Amino acid sequence: MDIANLIQTVAIYALPVLFAITIHEAAHGYAARRLGDNTAWMLGRVTLNPVKHIDPIGTIAMPLVLYLATNGAFLFGYAKPVPVNFGHLRKPKRDMVWVALAGPASNLAQAIVWAVGLVVMVGSGVDETFFIKMAQAGILVNLVICAFNLFPIPPLDGGRILVGLLPFRQGQWLARLEPFGFFIVIGLVLLKVLGTYWLQPLISVGYALLNILTSPLMALFR
Numbered sequence: 001m002d003i004a005n006l007i008q009t010v011a012i013y014a015l016p017v018l019f020a021i022t023i024h025e026a027a028h029g030y031a032a033r034r035l036g037d038n039t040a041w042m043l044g045r046v047t048l049n050p051v052k053h054i055d056p057i058g059t060i061a062m063p064l065v066l067y068l069a070t071n072g073a074f075l076f077g078y079a080k081p082v083p084v085n086f087g088h089l090r091k092p093k094r095d096m097v098w099v100a101l102a103g104p105a106s107n108l109a110q111a112i113v114w115a116v117g118l119v120v121m122v123g124s125g126v127d128e129t130f131f132i133k134m135a136q137a138g139i140l141v142n143l144v145i146c147a148f149n150l151f152p153i154p155p156l157d158g159g160r161i162l163v164g165l166l167p168f169r170q171g172q173w174l175a176r177l178e179p180f181g182f183f184i185v186i187g188l189v190l191l192k193v194l195g196t197y198w199l200q201p202l203i204s205v206g207y208a209l210l211n212i213l214t215s216p217l218m219a220l221f222r
Contacts, residue, residue: 016138031102037088097164107146114138123221147202
């Protein structure tokens with residue numbers, strides 16, 4: 001493993017990743033508070049302070065070890081989940097959907113901001129490779145987190161969204177998978193099923209959407 005290359009990669013991805021996970025988790029807490037549950041607010045989790053959301057194992061140690069062990073071919077990590085008491089929400093079944101959706105939506109919004117920044121830098125003639133790569137990393141990181149969290153297995157956000165959308169009986173059946181959801185997802189990742197049939201298609205759609213949204217801005221620089 002090239003240590004210099006590792007340091008450069010960490011430097012490029014550190015800020016986008018910190019923003020991505022911090023805003024994602026804070027968005028869950030903010031949405032929950034707006035919809036009636038103050039649990040995350042009272043515990044200080046509705047904040048843009050990344051220290052409150054970083055899990056030493058899931059956010060730092062696990063991704064670093066996997067990066068070194070697989071030479072960058074496989075990465076996986078997680079932040080501390082924001083506590084939400086769904087029973088405190090004004091309309092628990094409906095509001096669960098909005099609370100879960102807030103996280104991935106915040107990542108899509110961040111991907112748009114990074115894409116706009118990239119277009120402005122390139123269009124303005126900025127040729128500083130570090131900042132260009134950071135903007136590209138910001139887009140990729142947020143699209144990956146958004147797509148990954150939308151996978152419809154609890155405890156991922158997509159699973160909670162689906163539980164809220166399904167009829168009560170089917171939703172309860174899916175909710176029972178939550179204790180095993182993490183292991184199911186890890187298995188699908190290792191088998192490359194999740195990456196091939198879920199992440200790659202959704203990320204491609206995300207890039208296509210960003211191209212459409214930024215095309216008017218790109219036209220201004222031509």
